[in-house]
Amino acid sequence: MRAHAVVLLILLTVSLVVPVMAANEERYSYITLQDVQIRLENESAVIHLNYKVDEGTRFIFFLLGKQDLKNKLMKILNYDDVRMNRIDLSSADFTVEDAALSYGNGIYWYPSHDFNIVIPLLSVRSPQVTRNFTMTRVFPSGMGYFATETRIVPNDIKISGIPDKRSR
DSSP: HHHHHHHHHHHHHHHHHHHHHHHOOTTTEEEEEEEEEEEEEETTTEEEEEEEHHHHHHHHHHHHHHHHHHHHHHHHOOOOOOEEEOOOOOOEEEEEOOSSOOSSSSSEEEEEEEEEEEEEEEEEEEEEEEEEEEEEEESSEEEEEEEEOOOOOOOOOOOOBBBGGGOO
């Protein structure tokens, strides 16, 4: 009888430990996140996610659509105003308008941001620099950057007081 109690205790202990060992910080429901790439363009952030979905859910997507997948990815990103551009079963593209603060004259600040799960590989790219992080839940301390837009000067405008010969 004691042997049965010991075996039962071991099975109980294993059943409690296995879910903890199987917990995957970069996993949310049926989605396992691989990487997130954020490209900063003026005030906007264009976000590309690569992920895997469980095989059992693929058939459901074909029957019912991808709305649940979209909602879960938006929950992972943790932005208020995010717009989906494209989504499939392995990657998605989103745009966040007003993700950065503008200080005028093409100067921007992308603040720190918390995600709802651990991001295995996070890359944040501005026109000047790229910052990479591994196994993080947060983009820390923010990042300043400059716009790279060039001004277009029409041909008929005088530059430095010299008239354009074509305008005569």
